[in-house]
Amino acid sequence: MTDRESARERILEAACDLIAAEGIDDVRIARVAMRARASTALVHHYFSTREELLEQALLHSFEKVGEERFAATGGEAPDATAALAEAIEECLPSPGPMERDWVLWVELWLRAAREPDLRPFAASLYARYHDWLEEVLKRGIDSGEFTAPADLRALTDRTMALLDGLGLRALLHDPTMDIDAARAQVADFLAPQLGIDAAALLTQPA
Amino acid sequence: MSPRPSIDHIRRPQILAAAAEVIVERGVAGTRIADVAERCGVSPPALLYWFDSKEQLLAEALTVDDDRFYEELEARVDGAAAPGERMVALIETATESADDFALWMELWTWALRDADLRAARERFDARWRAAIEAIVIDGVATGEFGAADPAQAALAIAALIDGLSAQAALGDPEVTNPRLTETVLASAERLLGAELPAGAGGRASP
Numbered sequence: 001m002t003d004r005e006s007a008r009e010r011i012l013e014a015a016c017d018l019i020a021a022e023g024i025d026d027v028r029i030a031r032v033a034m035r036a037r038a039s040t041a042l043v044h045h046y047f048s049t050r051e052e053l054l055e056q057a058l059l060h061s062f063e064k065v066g067e068e069r070f071a072a073t074g075g076e077a078p079d080a081t082a083a084l085a086e087a088i089e090e091c092l093p094s095p096g097p098m099e100r101d102w103v104l105w106v107e108l109w110l111r112a113a114r115e116p117d118l119r120p121f122a123a124s125l126y127a128r129y130h131d132w133l134e135e136v137l138k139r140g141i142d143s144g145e146f147t148a149p150a151d152l153r154a155l156t157d158r159t160m161a162l163l164d165g166l167g168l169r170a171l172l173h174d175p176t177m178d179i180d181a182a183r184a185q186v187a188d189f190l191a192p193q194l195g196i197d198a199a200a201l202l203t204q205p206a
Numbered sequence: 207m208s209p210r211p212s213i214d215h216i217r218r219p220q221i222l223a224a225a226a227e228v229i230v231e232r233g234v235a236g237t238r239i240a241d242v243a244e245r246c247g248v249s250p251p252a253l254l255y256w257f258d259s260k261e262q263l264l265a266e267a268l269t270v271d272d273d274r275f276y277e278e279l280e281a282r283v284d285g286a287a288a289p290g291e292r293m294v295a296l297i298e299t300a301t302e303s304a305d306d307f308a309l310w311m312e313l314w315t316w317a318l319r320d321a322d323l324r325a326a327r328e329r330f331d332a333r334w335r336a337a338i339e340a341i342v343i344d345g346v347a348t349g350e351f352g353a354a355d356p357a358q359a360a361l362a363i364a365a366l367i368d369g370l371s372a373q374a375a376l377g378d379p380e381v382t383n384p385r386l387t388e389t390v391l392a393s394a395e396r397l398l399g400a401e402l403p404a405g406a407g408g409r410a411s412p
Binding site: 022023024025026103106107109110112113114119122123126154157158160161162163164165166168169171172173174175176177181185188189193 | 230231232233234235236307308311312314315316317318319324327328331332335358361362364365366367368369370372373375376389392393396397
């Protein structure tokens with residue numbers, strides 16, 4: 001990685017941290033620069049407006065998720081059920097880096113709901129997320145491990161919706177449910193539709 | 207209880223309707239008390255006399271929206287109707303209009319960082335899930351629904367509606383409102399182990 005790339009990346013990472021901590025609307029360029037150990041001039045060199053920086057920061061966060069997490073998920077899992085269990089894990093806001101990604105995800109929902117210009121971008125991220133999850137399900141269908149659902153696309157969309165609705169509650173520390181409850185719900189929803197045992201999806205990856 | 211004199215019963219709904227409009231347009235972050243005051247024709251000090259902050263305006267505007275939802279639901283279906291019919295009316299009422307969804311997204315995002323709004327979200331969600339759960343309990347008791355765990359089924363239905371509404375609000379061309387209603391109905395049938403009656407919209411089979 002060249003110095004130029006790493007400065008840009010540092011700025012984006014700093015922006016993501018601040019968006020997650022304070023909300024997108026409160027992020028100021030000067031604070032991003034300070035956190036990235038860069039000058040505001042350098043920030044402006046890479047991003048002409050504050051809006052551009054914030055949009056690129058969200059994109060950066062989801063691209064990293066795509067590269068590091070989605071791409072690797074299940075690659076080493078012994079079978080499709082284990083790969084699916086791992087994928088479910090990747091979609092829930094466990095404490096740590098996943099929590100930050102989740103906060104950014106919710107910020108993106110809100111922003112895209114308000115700004116039609118951002119919707120194609122949000123829709124493309126959703127499409128990528130969809131394709132990734134559908135691929136995980138397809139692996140098990142192709143190998144004969146899962147029974148094929150009537151409509152794989154629809155099942156994928158519903159699973160994503162359930163993960164988002166439950167993940168949001170877990171992220172907000174809903175007093176009536178946590179990540180474990182979310183995981184169990186998703187397993188109970190998916191297992192009968194794939195002809196597998198829900199318990200098999202609850203086994204923690206080693 | 208607030209020590210303040212009770213607000214003019216006409217003024218208060220006007221202020222909250224104006225607050226909802228401004229917040230949907232600009233977001234909580236971009237909303238100023240003065241904007242809301244101007245929209246409803248009161249002075250900013252008068253508005254601040256009754257509402258402490260824009261966070262409070264958001265919570266109260268959502269309370270109005272929420273109450274209206276339950277009134278609409280009651281007007282639509284008799285509480286003594288069969289559980290299946292009530293479930294269809296509830297899902298249709300919740301999914302047919304996405305106009306107010308941006309306001310709920312504001313709540314979710316601000317609940318990440320504001321304790322009062324977090325508590326408000328928990329209250330709204332508890333009421334919502336209890337409404338769904340009550341129908342499931344009746345449906346299981348009458349045998350119209352299969353053996354579902356009412357609290358778990360209510361959580362899954364609520365989570366699905368949130369996740370699918372987010373997909374619709376983000377302008378996913380594949381998730382339109384009629385499609386959203388249909389998808390939730392189909393998922394509810396699976397979760398409840400029941401065939402739900404055709405709704406007011408004369409739904410096509412999923």
